[in-house]
Each structure stands twice: as structure tokens, then as C-alpha cells.
Amino acid sequence: MRSTTRAAAAAAIALLGARALAARPPSVLLLSVDTLRADHLGCYGYPRATSPRMDALLARGARFSQARTVEPLTAPALASLVTGIDPHEHAATRNGLRMRADLMSFPKIFKRRGYETAAYVGNWTLRDRISGLGEHFEEYYEVLDKHRWLGVFKGEATAEDLTDRALAWLDEWSDEGRAKPFLLWVHYVEPHAPYELQSDFAAQVGEGAAGDRRYRYDTEIAFADHHIGRLVDGVGELLPDGELVTVLVADHGESLGEHDYWGHGRHLFDATLHVPMGILWPGRIAPAVVAEPALITDLAPTLLSLAGLPVPGFYSGRDWSPTLLAGEPPAAGRVTHYQAHRGAVQRRDAPQRVREQGLLEVARLAGGRKEILRITNGRRRVFDVHADPAESRSQVADDSPPSADLQAWLRVVRQGLQRSDEEPPPALDDEDLEALRDLGYVD
Numbered sequence: 001m002r003s004t005t006r007a008a009a010a011a012a013i014a015l016l017g018a019r020a021l022a023a024r025p026p027s028v029l030l031l032s033v034d035t036l037r038a039d040h041l042g043c044y045g046y047p048r049a050t051s052p053r054m055d056a057l058l059a060r061g062a063r064f065s066q067a068r069t070v071e072p073l074t075a076p077a078l079a080s081l082v083t084g085i086d087p088h089e090h091a092a093t094r095n096g097l098r099m100r101a102d103l104m105s106f107p108k109i110f111k112r113r114g115y116e117t118a119a120y121v122g123n124w125t126l127r128d129r130i131s132g133l134g135e136h137f138e139e140y141y142e143v144l145d146k147h148r149w150l151g152v153f154k155g156e157a158t159a160e161d162l163t164d165r166a167l168a169w170l171d172e173w174s175d176e177g178r179a180k181p182f183l184l185w186v187h188y189v190e191p192h193a194p195y196e197l198q199s200d201f202a203a204q205v206g207e208g209a210a211g212d213r214r215y216r217y218d219t220e221i222a223f224a225d226h227h228i229g230r231l232v233d234g235v236g237e238l239l240p241d242g243e244l245v246t247v248l249v250a251d252h253g254e255s256l257g258e259h260d261y262w263g264h265g266r267h268l269f270d271a272t273l274h275v276p277m278g279i280l281w282p283g284r285i286a287p288a289v290v291a292e293p294a295l296i297t298d299l300a301p302t303l304l305s306l307a308g309l310p311v312p313g314f315y316s317g318r319d320w321s322p323t324l325l326a327g328e329p330p331a332a333g334r335v336t337h338y339q340a341h342r343g344a345v346q347r348r349d350a351p352q353r354v355r356e357q358g359l360l361e362v363a364r365l366a367g368g369r370k371e372i373l374r375i376t377n378g379r380r381r382v383f384d385v386h387a388d389p390a391e392s393r394s395q396v397a398d399d400s401p402p403s404a405d406l407q408a409w410l411r412v413v414r415q416g417l418q419r420s421d422e423e424p425p426p427a428l429d430d431e432d433l434e435a436l437r438d439l440g441y442v443d
Contacts, residue, residue, distance in 0.1 A: 025181050027184075032185070033190075034190070035193070050221040053229030062278060062286075062323075067294040068293070070337075072340060083106075084105070088412070091355065099133070100420075102135075116173065117137045119140050157189060159190050162227070191217050191220030193254075198216075198220055204222050242283045245303065246279070253272045258271045267361060295317055302317075338361075341355075359375050
């Protein structure tokens with residue numbers, strides 16, 4: 001019976017894909033938000049009004065309640081998103097380390113199949129010269145002309161800037177006759193530190209102290225939410241629902257004092273791993289909440305499949321199209337893996353081991369049981385993320401040996417890092433080092 005169901009689902013998906021390609025493949029709007037915790041959005045249960053536009057967007061599609069990033073650091077996570085592989089495979093394990101050249105990615109496949117592909121990024125760590133992401137888009141725009149860090153340096157963009165630029169690009173696309181479908185990626189910087197107080201949205205969020213970093217973080221979400229809504233409205237005026245797939249996701253979350261830590265990148269607690277993620281395609285994907293574990297690396301195979309395009313077999317993520325289009329239950333018992341690395345490469349790092357020596361933690365999540373191993377001191381922790389979502393009570397002694405499964409994952413990661421370290425990393429210039437330092441990525 002199960003094989004018959006799968007065959008029917010596959011046939012339905014193939015038919016949907018064939019029809020979409022026969023008419024016109026859907027355009028894709030990929031919206032990613034830096035440092036956005038899932039549990040600070042209304043649709044994930046947060047009581048403050050931080051995200052009315054994102055909540056409304058996710059309510060119209062499939063929202064993943066248990067989505068996580070593969071590494072809680074911007075450039076490594078987003079390199080994994082576009083390539084569909086883990087950080088130890090694409091080699092950009094730390095901010096300031098470029099991806100391997102000539103990797104396949106879903107934007108490249110979209111381009112080869114006739115899509116116009118463009119990206120607008122507003123975070124210094126995503127500069128093409130230090131990330132390698134520009135290779136994957138026909139047009140790659142770095143919007144880095146604003147001071148967000150107390151006026152210290154120009155190196156980021158506001159959500160307003162990015163939406164304005166993306167809307168202008170869409171106007172050009174429309175004026176040129178909309179001859180090709182598009183893949184447009186916009187990466188928003190807020191609510192990344194320094195958590196500026198967005199006073200225009202304070203009333204919406206509710207009362208709070210200007211000196212409270214958590215409150216300022218929430219107003220930053222509301223600010224980004226407003227401008228994401230502007231972009232969604234603008235695209236909606238150009239394309240009917242059936243011709244557009246919209247994705248909302250975060251690169252990682254943010255620790256707001258949990259475990260005595262502010263920031264992201266150095267630990268594998270869910271405060272920095274758990275992210276909002278949803279896929280919207282009205283008329284094709286029914287509104288639903290997907291409770292099974294998901295990863296940001298799932299987006300590459302899923303988007304290709306939704307557009308009727310071939311999915312490379314080497315992707316590490318799951319193709320969710322059978323579930324989203326045909327309602328096929330996903331395979332149970334998924335095990336997911338994670339890794340954390342030092343923030344940014346520095347000149348003092350040994351060039352031949354810059355990736356391997358940067359590894360801080362690895363983790364494995366199976367059935368709600370998360371096992372974390374700290375590489376630097378051998379500390380092991382195990383949490384039940386369902387019963388103890390704050391991960392406040394480890395179920396094992398700190399000095400207990402890691403499981404065989406986690407040791408196997410650690411070997412896989414280390415082997416990948418050793419292969420990547422065979423080529424020395426590019427040298428960062430003074431401007432890049434200063435920018436990464438001010439962003440908090442250089443110890």
C-alpha cells in the first residue's frame with residue numbers, strides 16, 4: 001500500500017511539474033533574514049507583535065515548525081542554503097573563508113534553465129570577494145553603504161534600502177517584458193546586533209525599555225517585517241499567485257543571554273539553530289504546519305523540484321515536494337546534524353589548518369534527543385528538546401563519552417575540513433578584517 005501511495009504521489013508531482021513547465025515555470029522570491037529566532041515571531045507563539053507581515057505570509061503556505069540551520073553563522077549557513085551541502089563540504093566554514101569554486105547550486109541550475117537570477121545582500125560577510133557567493137547568481141548586488149554599528153563604518157544595508165533596490169530590479173524585469181521567470185534572493189540584516197531601537201515600531205511591539213537589548217531586538221524584527229511586507233506587496237502586483245513561489249527563512253537564530261551567551265556562531269543550542277522557514281505557492285501548496293525536522297539545506301532540492309527541474313543526487317537536504325504538493329507523509333525517524341566554528345579567519349591562524357582548528361562543536365538530533373560535543377574541552381551534553389526546549393538540563397555527565405553516532409559525524413566533519421585545508425585560505429585585507437571585527441566575528 002505504501003509503495004502504491006508513493007507511486008501515485010510521484011505521478012501527481014510529475015504531472016504538476018510538467019504542467020508548470022508547459023505553461024511557465026514559477027518565479028521564486030527567496031527572503032532570508034539574518035539572526036532571526038523562530039520563537040520571536042507571532043506565528044511561532046511569540047506574544048509581541050513583531051511580525052504581522054511574516055506571520056500572514058507563512059499562514060498562506062507550508063510553515064516548518066522544527067526547521068534548523070546547519071551552522072549558526074551567516075556565510076557558512078547561506079553557502080549551505082544555495083549549494084544544498086554542509087559547511088565542511090563547501091569549505092566556507094567561517095566568515096571570511098570562500099566557498100569552493102565551481103560548486104553546483106540551485107541558482108546556477110535555475111539560470112541554466114532560463115531564469116534570471118539576482119541577489120541583494122546587505123551583510124559584509126556576504127561580500128563576494130570573501131564568501132564566493134557571487135559566482136552563483138547572474139547579478140549579485142552588495143548593498144553596503146550604511147552605518148549600522150554606531151556609525152563606525154559603512155558595511156551594511158537597512159531593510160528599507162534592500163527592499164527599495166529589489167523593487168527597482170523587479171520594475172526593470174517587468175519593463176523588459178517579463179520574458180523569463182526570475183529567482184530573486186534578498187538577505188535582510190536586521191535584527192542582527194547591535195539591535196538598534198526602531199522607535200517607529202515601538203508602539204507596535206509594545207512597551208519596553210530602550211536599554212533592554214531583547215526589546216530593541218524585537219523592534220528590529222518589526223522594522224524588517226514591515227519592509228519585507230513592502231516587497232511581498234510589490235511582487236504581488238506583478239505576478240499572480242500561481243506564478244510565484246515565495247520562501248522565508250533565517251540563516252540562524254540568536255542567543256539573547258541564554259546559557260550566559262549573547263550572539264551566535266559558537267554554540268549549538270536551539271536559540272541559534274532553530275529558525276523560521278516556510279514555502280508559499282498559492283493554489284499548489286496548501287497552508288499547513290510541517291512538524292517534522294527540517295533543515296535550510298532542504299530548500300535547494302525542494303525548490304528545484306517545485307519548479308520541475310532536476311535535483312542533483314549529492315544534495316544532503318530533503319526534497320519536501322512530495323509532502324507539499326501531494327500530501328505524502330515524510331519518512332519518519334530523520335536524524336539531523338550540525339556544526340559550529342570560530343567566527344572569522346584571522347591572519348594569525350595557521351593557513352594549512354584554518355578550518356580544522358576552527359571547529360568548536362558538533363551535534364546530532366534524533367527524535368527530539370540532541371547530543372552536543374564541545375571539541376575544545378570534550379564536554380558532552382544531551383537534551384530532550386521537546387520536554388526541555390530551553391536546553392537547561394543535560395541528561396548526562398559533562399565528561400561522559402560521546403555516542404558512536406556522534407563520533408562518526410565528527411569524523412565526517414573533520415575529514416571534510418582536512419580536505420578543504422589542503423588549499424590555503426585567501427588573505428583578508430585590512431578593510432575586511434576591520435569589518436568582521438566590528439561585526440563581532442573576530443575574537
